Amino acid sequence: MGDPIIETQDLTFRYSGNDSPSLDGVSLRIGRGVRTVILGANGAGKSTLFYHFNGLFRPSSGRVLFDGQPVGYRRRGLRELRSRVAVVLQNPDDQIFGQTVEDDVAYGPRNLGLDEREVEARVERALALVGMSGMRDRNTMKLSYGQRKRLSIAGAIAMEPEVLVMDEPTAGLDPQMSLELMELAEQLHHSGTTVVISTHDVDLAYAWADEIHVLRKGRLIYSGESEGFYSDPVQVYLTGLIQPSMFLINKSLCDMRGLPEVPFPRTETQLVSKMASGPKGRFVILPVRDAMSPSMVDSAVSWLGGTEIRLGLYGTTCRRLLPDSGVPVDYVFDGFESCMSQCLMGRDVVLLCDEGCVDIVASKIRRLEDFGTVVETKVL
Numbered sequence: 001m002g003d004p005i006i007e008t009q010d011l012t013f014r015y016s017g018n019d020s021p022s023l024d025g026v027s028l029r030i031g032r033g034v035r036t037v038i039l040g041a042n043g044a045g046k047s048t049l050f051y052h053f054n055g056l057f058r059p060s061s062g063r064v065l066f067d068g069q070p071v072g073y074r075r076r077g078l079r080e081l082r083s084r085v086a087v088v089l090q091n092p093d094d095q096i097f098g099q100t101v102e103d104d105v106a107y108g109p110r111n112l113g114l115d116e117r118e119v120e121a122r123v124e125r126a127l128a129l130v131g132m133s134g135m136r137d138r139n140t141m142k143l144s145y146g147q148r149k150r151l152s153i154a155g156a157i158a159m160e161p162e163v164l165v166m167d168e169p170t171a172g173l174d175p176q177m178s179l180e181l182m183e184l185a186e187q188l189h190h191s192g193t194t195v196v197i198s199t200h201d202v203d204l205a206y207a208w209a210d211e212i213h214v215l216r217k218g219r220l221i222y223s224g225e226s227e228g229f230y231s232d233p234v235q236v237y238l239t240g241l242i243q244p245s246m247f248l249i250n251k252s253l254c255d256m257r258g259l260p261e262v263p264f265p266r267t268e269t270q271l272v273s274k275m276a277s278g279p280k281g282r283f284v285i286l287p288v289r290d291a292m293s294p295s296m297v298d299s300a301v302s303w304l305g306g307t308e309i310r311l312g313l314y315g316t317t318c319r320r321l322l323p324d325s326g327v328p329v330d331y332v333f334d335g336f337e338s339c340m341s342q343c344l345m346g347r348d349v350v351l352l353c354d355e356g357c358v359d360i361v362a363s364k365i366r367r368l369e370d371f372g373t374v375v376e377t378k379v380l
């Protein structure tokens with residue numbers, strides 16, 4: 001890991017009136033650009049820890065460093081910190097102040113002193129990223145829970161922070177929105193934001209995290225790659241968690257086939273890659289900017305020269321354009337994984353992909369090489 005962007009040193013915090021501390025001597029380092037998950041059961045101290053990351057709470061003892069410097073708790077220090085670290089709280093109601101959706105998202109950027117044109121551009125971009133562009137004038141009091149959650153995330157994104165900290169971002173979201181949110185986290189990661197998430201959803205954490213920090217009753221009991229933690233079932237049990245299904249399936253299949261457990265697959269296609277042999281199909285990526293039509297697909301299909309071609313989507317723009325496009329896709333969510341599974345079975349596939357996500361898809365394909373799969377790929 002390079003220099004940590006956030007570090008806690010012996011951080012202890014006790015809520016007034018409580019007998020025992022909610023954080024007890026926590027020392028952890030979050031690397032710049034490292035996909036980080038804070039994992040822990042209910043009451044483990046995740047939210048309490050996050051309140052320290054933007055200076056909302058001050059340690060009872062110990063300290064918090066941002067970018068190598070101790071956090072300053074005077075007005076200027078906090079202002080500076082909060083322009084660089086945005087924390088999305090677990091409960092969106094603790095964070096929504098504006099009367100309308102657009103007022104609420106504009107609040108943070110305006111406070112940064114940005115001019116109105118820049119504020120407007122940020123509001124538009126942030127609302128598009130969380131799929132709320134059509135709700136700008138809605139009263140924030142009359143949004144559903146999931147909509148309020150997405151709004152609070154848009155507010156944080158609009159700050160364009162170096163570090164985006166999200167406390168249980170998928171809790172209360174429907175399955176499509178949860179997937180979209182993880183795609184968004186991936187996009188922000190690729191654009192250079194350090195994304196930190198807390199969750200007790202071990203499957204989500206396992207698929208996404210480069211590094212996890214595990215809390216148990218306010219104490220940090222593990223920091224590092226996921227497998228080092230999940231390999232000890234008693235430790236996982238005592239932490240109030242379970243092992244991720246992908247970790248268990250890999251273990252069983254490797255046992256059955258006499259294969260080594262490493263490399264550990266984190267996704268379905270990494271697992272299939274590890275197990276499958278035989279010829280692979282070709283993988284065509286079709287970047288989509290602001291329009292999607294059957295003729296685009298025709299050109300890809302004729303380039304492939306085949307008939308049994310599977311078609312998938314990746315990214316929010318593609319999904320938004322789908323209903324009016326007339327494009328007959330086979331996979332909408334998660335198009336990459338489904339198309340790649342087909343490709344591993346020997347079929348040619350076309351993935352319509354948001355222009356801004358092409359690099360993400362290319363890196364997912366490259367990652368499969370660690371699992372023994374090389375797929376002929378073309379970006380049209």
Ligand SMILES: Nc1ncnc2c1ncn2[C@@H]1O[C@H](COP(=O)(O)OP(=O)(O)OP(=O)(O)O)[C@@H](O)[C@H]1O
Nearest residue numbers: 015018022040041042043044045046047048049090
């Ligand atoms: N406002 C408060 N006053 C007193 N104790 C609190 C307060 N908020 C949290 N605690 C206690 O601090 C501990 C850690 O709580 P915290 O909310 O940080 O856990 P968490 O890991 O975020 O849990 P969850 O998964 O339920 O969100 C718990 O024992 C909780 O009861």
Ligand SMILES: [Mg+2]
Nearest residue numbers: 046047090167
């Ligand atoms: Mg919490």
